[in-house]
Amino acid sequence: MRLLRLRQSNFRNLVTAEFAPGPGLSTLVGGNAQGKSNLLEAIFLALGGELKNGMMERVRFGQSEARLLAEVETTFGHSRLETRLSQGGREVYLNESSASLRELAQLPGAVLLGPDDLELVLGAPEERRRFLDLLLSRFSARYRALLSQYNRALQQRNALLKMGGAGIGVWNQELVKYGTEILSLRRRILGRLKPLARDAYSELAPGELGLELFESVDPEHFMQALENGLQDDLQRGATSVGPHRDDLSILLGGLEAGKYASRGEARSVALALRLAEHRLLWAHHDEAPLLLVDEWHTELDARRRQALLNYAQSLPQAILAGLEAPSIGRMIPIEAGVWG
Numbered sequence: 001m002r003l004l005r006l007r008q009s010n011f012r013n014l015v016t017a018e019f020a021p022g023p024g025l026s027t028l029v030g031g032n033a034q035g036k037s038n039l040l041e042a043i044f045l046a047l048g049g050e051l052k053n054g055m056m057e058r059v060r061f062g063q064s065e066a067r068l069l070a071e072v073e074t075t076f077g078h079s080r081l082e083t084r085l086s087q088g089g090r091e092v093y094l095n096e097s098s099a100s101l102r103e104l105a106q107l108p109g110a111v112l113l114g115p116d117d118l119e120l121v122l123g124a125p126e127e128r129r130r131f132l133d134l135l136l137s138r139f140s141a142r143y144r145a146l147l148s149q150y151n152r153a154l155q156q157r158n159a160l161l162k163m164g165g166a167g168i169g170v171w172n173q174e175l176v177k178y179g180t181e182i183l184s185l186r187r188r189i190l191g192r193l194k195p196l197a198r199d200a201y202s203e204l205a206p207g208e209l210g211l212e213l214f215e216s217v218d219p220e221h222f223m224q225a226l227e228n229g230l231q232d233d234l235q236r237g238a239t240s241v242g243p244h245r246d247d248l249s250i251l252l253g254g255l256e257a258g259k260y261a262s263r264g265e266a267r268s269v270a271l272a273l274r275l276a277e278h279r280l281l282w283a284h285h286d287e288a289p290l291l292l293v294d295e296w297h298t299e300l301d302a303r304r305r306q307a308l309l310n311y312a313q314s315l316p317q318a319i320l321a322g323l324e325a326p327s328i329g330r331m332i333p334i335e336a337g338v339w340g
């Protein structure tokens, strides 16, 4: 999938209205706080990407709405993707018709790699669950629906726990119904992600990357665990087992990466996870998503940088950003939200 043109208005500090990156590798280069991350974020959102944090913080200070319009070319032809961000949240349009993120997920979209990905390795389990949930949601509309049904049931159960637990049985059943399928889809995606992440890591650095699901409950005994844990759950006012408590164990040479990896290693692990995501989506759509890499050089030695550049350069389109430009590809200077 290729981004032909992005038009933006009122997105963070961005000033220039149009961005047309061309095919192949381009790098946005500028000093700190000039708008490099903002432009990559705008592209990612315009192509249907999902990010944490509110939408209003992305609207230029003092304005009420930001708009992003992306013209893209896929194997199916041209499409126009529009995103409007305001106090009311996010609205998306596909070829001028109101659409949902589920519909946009039918396109290869973009994969964004950036320094925040370190949280995948060093952060709380929630960060890794989110990674798996967002990845699965791009593959499976069914997963997206299951997750929202599960979360609704979980909220209801937790609310009843705080009121003494009467009538909780029906919510146990709902959690088991949706949760079991969630667990099985997570196992499936991990089975495909694992070899891709291991290969991506070995291209970047020496060492073996391993991924394992840490499941807080065996799906076969989920109902029993909910029933047995009721007293504890009543005391805590929250449900202690289920897919919302799972984690993804990341092992480097058999050791837990979050505890033992150096910063550069942790950054490489995070890169490998995102590159594996990119390859998985590529295989699924039979078309490469646009690769976006923020701070492409940070915390990476020469070998790791080169491996990342080799991959980016092999793609139909990739956009990097950083304080310096690599020796290959097109350089696009950016200053105070204005690019050349």
Ligand SMILES: Nc1ncnc2c1ncn2[C@@H]1O[C@H](COP(=O)(O)OP(=O)(O)OP(=O)(O)O)[C@@H](O)[C@H]1O
Binding pocket: 011, 012, 013, 030, 031, 032, 033, 034, 035, 036, 037, 038, 039, 056, 057, 058, 059, 060, 061, 323
């Ligand atoms: N809603 C907003 N309205 C106006 N400006 C904003 C908004 N949100 C963020 N900014 C500003 O955008 C500027 C550029 O941020 P950005 O993260 O894109 O910088 P960067 O070029 O990636 O820098 P660095 O190299 O330091 O990461 C920041 O100074 C920030 O204050």
